[in-house]
Amino acid sequence: MKKYTFTEKKDTRSGFGAGLLEAGRNNPEVVALCADLVGSLKMEAFIKEFPERFFQIGIAEANMMGIAAGMTIGGKIPFTGTFANFSTGRVYDQIRQSIAYSDKNVKICASHAGLTLGEDGATHQILEDIGLMKMLPGMTVINPCDYNQTKAATIAIAEHHGPVYLRFGRPVVPIFTDADQKFEIGKAWMVNEGADVSIFATGHLVWEAIQAGEKLAELGIDAEIINIHTIKPLDAEAVLKSVAKTRCVVTAEEHNRLGGLGDSIAQLLAQNNPTPQEYVAVNDSFGESGKPAELMTKYGLDADHIVKAAQKVIARKG
Amino acid sequence: MTENELAQKSNQYRQRILKYIVGANAGHTGGSLSCIDILNVLYNYTLNVSPQNFSSPDRDRYIQSKGHCVEALFVVLADKGFFPEEDLNTLCKYQSHYIGHPTKKVKGVEQNTGALGHGLPISVGNALAAKMDEKDFRVFTLMGDGELPEGSNWEAALTAAHYKLDNLCAIIDKNSLQITGSTADVCNTDPIDEKFESFGWAVKHVDGHDLKALKEAFDSLPFEAGKPSLVIAHTVKGKGVSFMENQISWHHGVPSKEQYADALKELSEAL
Ligand SMILES: [Mg+2]
Numbered sequence A: 001m002k003k004y005t006f007t008e009k010k011d012t013r014s015g016f017g018a019g020l021l022e023a024g025r026n027n028p029e030v031v032a033l034c035a036d037l038v039g040s041l042k043m044e045a046f047i048k049e050f051p052e053r054f055f056q057i058g059i060a061e062a063n064m065m066g067i068a069a070g071m072t073i074g075g076k077i078p079f080t081g082t083f084a085n086f087s088t089g090r091v092y093d094q095i096r097q098s099i100a101y102s103d104k105n106v107k108i109c110a111s112h113a114g115l116t117l118g119e120d121g122a123t124h125q126i127l128e129d130i131g132l133m134k135m136l137p138g139m140t141v142i143n144p145c146d147y148n149q150t151k152a153a154t155i156a157i158a159e160h161h162g163p164v165y166l167r168f169g170r171p172v173v174p175i176f177t178d179a180d181q182k183f184e185i186g187k188a189w190m191v192n193e194g195a196d197v198s199i200f201a202t203g204h205l206v207w208e209a210i211q212a213g214e215k216l217a218e219l220g221i222d223a224e225i226i227n228i229h230t231i232k233p234l235d236a237e238a239v240l241k242s243v244a245k246t247r248c249v250v251t252a253e254e255h256n257r258l259g260g261l262g263d264s265i266a267q268l269l270a271q272n273n274p275t276p277q278e279y280v281a282v283n284d285s286f287g288e289s290g291k292p293a294e295l296m297t298k299y300g301l302d303a304d305h306i307v308k309a310a311q312k313v314i315a316r317k318g
Numbered sequence B: 001m002t003e004n005e006l007a008q009k010s011n012q013y014r015q016r017i018l019k020y021i022v023g024a025n026a027g028h029t030g031g032s033l034s035c036i037d038i039l040n041v042l043y044n045y046t047l048n049v050s051p052q053n054f055s056s057p058d059r060d061r062y063i064q065s066k067g068h069c070v071e072a073l074f075v076v077l078a079d080k081g082f083f084p085e086e087d088l089n090t091l092c093k094y095q096s097h098y099i100g101h102p103t104k105k106v107k108g109v110e111q112n113t114g115a116l117g118h119g120l121p122i123s124v125g126n127a128l129a130a131k132m133d134e135k136d137f138r139v140f141t142l143m144g145d146g147e148l149p150e151g152s153n154w155e156a157a158l159t160a161a162h163y164k165l166d167n168l169c170a171i172i173d174k175n176s177l178q179i180t181g182s183t184a185d186v187c188n189t190d191p192i193d194e195k196f197e198s199f200g201w202a203v204k205h206v207d208g209h210d211l212k213a214l215k216e217a218f219d220s221l222p223f224e225a226g227k228p229s230l231v232i233a234h235t236v237k238g239k240g241v242s243f244m245e246n247q248i249s250w251h252h253g254v255p256s257k258e259q260y261a262d263a264l265k266e267l268s269e270a271l
Helices: A012-026 A044-049 A061-071 A089-100 A129-134 A147-159 A205-218 A236-246 A261-272 A292-298 A303-316 B003-024 B029-046 B067-079 B085-090 B119-132 B151-162 B183-187 B192-198 B211-219 B257-270
Strands: A009-011 A030-034 A054-056 A077-083 A107-111 A140-142 A164-167 A172-174 A189-192 A197-201 A223-227 A230-232 A249-256 A277-282 B061-064 B139-144 B168-174 B202-207 B229-234
Touching: A009 A012, A012 A030, A012 A044, A012 A077, A012 A107, A012 A147, A030 A061, A061 A077, A061 A089, A061 B119, A061 B151, A089 A129, A089 B119, A107 A147, A129 A140, A129 A164, A129 A230, A129 A249, A129 A261, A140 A147, A147 A164, A189 A205, A197 A205, A197 A236, A197 A303, A205 A223, A205 A249, A205 A303, A223 A236, A230 A261, A236 A261, A249 A261, A249 A303, A261 A277, A277 A303, B003 B029, B003 B067, B003 B085, B003 B211, B003 B257, B029 B067, B029 B139, B029 B168, B029 B211, B061 B067, B061 B119, B067 B085, B119 B139, B119 B151, B119 B168, B192 B202, B192 B229, B202 B211, B211 B229
Parallel strands: A030 A054, A030 A077, A077 A107, A107 A164, A140 A164, A197 A223, A197 A249, A249 A277, B061 B139, B139 B168, B168 B229, B202 B229
Antiparallel strands: A009 A172, A140 A230, A189 A223
């Protein structure tokens, strides 16, 4: 098992904030809109440097999505910022018709996704957003795993033409990817090569998968860990190549087991190489209040659950 | 174009709206007839939009929020030369771009619309972008009175005033009817003027079938410097065909052969 260490923890939303500033410096067409969550989305640095390119919309998310769609005229690249819940479910029709169906170059940037939002509880802990967004034709869906990857992804989506959903989170998490990485949309990242089981993880679950990989190594299990930061378009080649070798799969995501990364992988495999698969995901339920780590354990999303899922799926290989 | 020529256009447009709705055996008859005079004045008098300048970033923008009245938009765009009118024989047919709601696949259409309450927020975005780029073009959006209860409209109304978007003009096709009945019965939005004024807009009422009054209203934009403008166009659903006027059954009723003939006769006689 390749060794991953970290010296610092930071929230992925801060990676977004840093990336937005960089994207703004790279391209004067980048503009930002926010629905009264500037601090939560870490947009202050962008606003400070480019006050004339920032638009406070207030708590009116449907309006914000429509305005973002409208602002694309003349080549502007609007980045919207609010919580994941209000970036998707609340404004689905706006995104569907005025952004996705209209092929608008809008970047929907969503913080506080999933259970790790913590104390605010179920109303704000959206676990359905990946599914909602990946079902929209033409929508790119990205869920990076740490500060550096989120920053790099934010810079990359500004250079990509088309609607993008960028999902990130609230809590501080280990920084274990390279600071100077080049983010390639749709290209999975090989975290660790292994032979016994393929663990496909996204977002905060990548670090958990690495912890699980170390525990599995102690048990004599050689896990392949792949970071699927881009859920759509899915890197089918990387998934199929890995599965051809390991012949069993664990998917890990901070999302409902219905409609998330696991289902994308299962669909690909069902058509190309039917393979035993275990899901590490929320079992079709809403969340609740608590500390991120407490909730991740209760809802079965931590390293220990990935270890158990790996053991179980290896046994199913036959 | 003289007043008389404009009036003739309105009449011809009405005949064509009915022709293509009959051909498609689908469409939104009453609303298309209620808003056609507004579209006539916009495209033949007010807007700086033509097939020749449609790729110019400086053109005026028109976004039809009440996308279901696409027939009115299509006959006007065809008349302006954006595409051959005979294309509309494929309206709502399999494999045609001329579908039941505006799509950018049709030349001259600025924005895909259909689900209601989208046009105003998008227009606010257009107007904000224009201000940012210090462009002089104006943004127009046509809304139905039935779509006013959509909350996104009121969100956008706030933003338009907040950012002082006096390059934005919203028009309400106030025919006082919607699919279920009268707007007053379904969800009363009156008084619309006071509501928008309190949101920071400058508002004018106009007879939405009086071409001269429409011209004058659009000539006087912005109604107040630093404020978005609202034109409340008082219209009659089904206008121009007596048996369709003010009848909700014509919201998306399609005329029979006989009804179509009667309607054409009435419109021709009015010419
Ligand atoms: Mg109406």
